[in-house]
Amino acid sequence: MARFIVAPQWQGSSSSRAMQLIDGAEAIAGDLPRASTTVLEPPSEAGDAQGSGIQRMSALVRMRERVEEAVRAAPETAIVVGGDCGVALGAVSAIAGDDLAVVWLDAHPDLNTPQTSPSGAFHGMVLRALAGDGEPHLRLSPGISPGRIVLAGTRSFDEEERRFVDEHGIRVLTPSDLADPGALAEAVAATGATRVHVHLDLDVLDPADITGVALPEPFGARTAEVVASIRRLRERMPLAGATLTEFSPSSPAAAVDDLGTILRLIGALA
Secondary structure, three states: OEEEEEEOOOOOOOOOOOOHHHHHHHHHHOOOOHHHEEEOOOOOOOOOOOOOOOOOHHHHHHHHHHHHHHHHHOOOEEEEEEOOOOHHHHHHHOOOOOOEEEEEEOOOOOOOOOOOOOOOOHHHOHHHHHOOOOOHHHOOOOOOOHHHEEEEOOOOOOHHHHHHHHHHOOEEEOOHHHHOOOHHHHHHHOOOOOEEEEEEEHHHEOOOOOOOOOOOOOOOEOHHHHHHHHHHHHHHOOEEEEEEEOOOOOOHHHHHHHHHHHHHHHHHHO
16 A cells, blocks of 8 residues: 655746646646545745755755655655655655665756756755755755665756766666666666665656656656556565656646556556
8 A cells, every 4th residue: 555645846846837736736636545645735935045056945845844744654655746856855854764775767867966056946956965965954864875876767967967977876777778677676676775765757758658747858768668667676676655746737638638647657656
């Protein structure tokens, strides 16, 4: 069984469609089992940077606390549905340990810092924060070792992100690597971890498979391959938690068009 925690956070996004992340989270929540779903209230204010170099940081800190508390209280494995990628910080904070691997299924590695981010938006810094770097109020301490991180389906790197990956030897699987359903499980097993958190940003998918993402990247992974990879990984290692994020449909009708794909992915996680 899984507990679904819906966190309609938008404050970490750089997109002009950021507010539609609330619509996306609510659309997904409508198709989840009500008895197993908790919907969190997002901060009512936009938040401010407070000199951190991170847009809307004060609201992000508040939401991190709410997500972490909800995951800790969940009687089953928690699947956190965003909102933007920043919800992964609270989700992983609640279950972190030196035996945990983090799989980051995302078109972007999200490995910038406040000093290197081109936008100042936290959704491009989340994995770096999970690795223990960046703004003290928005980072995991101690962080997840880079040796326990696996990037999958990732295909759009900023210069600093590429440097960090190369310097630390982070495992990277391309979208074409995911055509082998065992590749992800093998990469995670090679980290030596005994539990795994799977983060799934919907822009990991090829734009032919999903329309409701704000930052699509061409040549992405196909839904069937991601589903098969997650299922094979779960056969190999216990799932400690998961996040599914960045659904920002352009309209209610467009949301309906994508929900079948999203529910297939949630089914693999749950």
